[in-house]
Amino acid sequence: MDKKVTHMKTRALVVVVAAFAVLGSGPAVAADGAQLFKSRCGICHWDPAQAGEKPRQGPSLKKLIGRTAGTEKSFTRFSPAMKKAGFVWTADKLDAYLDTPRKLVPGTSMAFVGLKKPDERKAVVNYLLKAAR
Numbered sequence: 001m002d003k004k005v006t007h008m009k010t011r012a013l014v015v016v017v018a019a020f021a022v023l024g025s026g027p028a029v030a031a032d033g034a035q036l037f038k039s040r041c042g043i044c045h046w047d048p049a050q051a052g053e054k055p056r057q058g059p060s061l062k063k064l065i066g067r068t069a070g071t072e073k074s075f076t077r078f079s080p081a082m083k084k085a086g087f088v089w090t091a092d093k094l095d096a097y098l099d100t101p102r103k104l105v106p107g108t109s110m111a112f113v114g115l116k117k118p119d120e121r122k123a124v125v126n127y128l129l130k131a132a133r
């Protein structure tokens with residue numbers, strides 16, 4: 001093997017190890033998700049990890065995972081679009097909705113531009129997978 005290839009392989013290994021170091025730190029990622037939820041969603045949604053099933057500007061996200069979109073009973077202002085969306089909230093659906101809400105649910109009344117950074121979306125989705133059961 002020539003020197004250059006060996007060098008590249010070593011560098012690739014360093015990158016992989018570094019990525020594991022970041023992804024492996026579970027609590028830090030979870031903390032980010034909670035923090036992002038607070039700052040980006042918290043003006044309209046109660047934190048599902050805390051008490052309060054009552055809606056705010058947006059519906060309660062308690063027990064969101066596995067629930068059919070637009071069916072949270074104490075929220076009376078769902079858009080017609082969300083009411084007839086018909087899908088069940090999963091990690092994939094959340095990821096798509098949080099990327100561009102109007103793309104997944106055209107006509108949604110959630111006035112939110114979207115979380116454009118995939119790692120931020122992932123952190124929030126992972127947070128909800130735990131907190132919104």
Ligand code: HEC
Nearest residue numbers: 040041044057058069070072078079082108109110111112
């Ligand atoms: C400006 C207020 C606002 C912000 C900010 C906001 N939401 Fe919403 N959210 C709403 C409203 C209003 C609805 C109802 C949408 C509809 O009926 O079309 C909604 C609906 C939802 C739903 C569907 C709930 C269900 O029961 O079907 C999810 C999931 C959701 N929001 C998650 C989030 C997350 C996560 C964030 C932060 C990244 C966020 N929202 C930020 C107002 C907001």
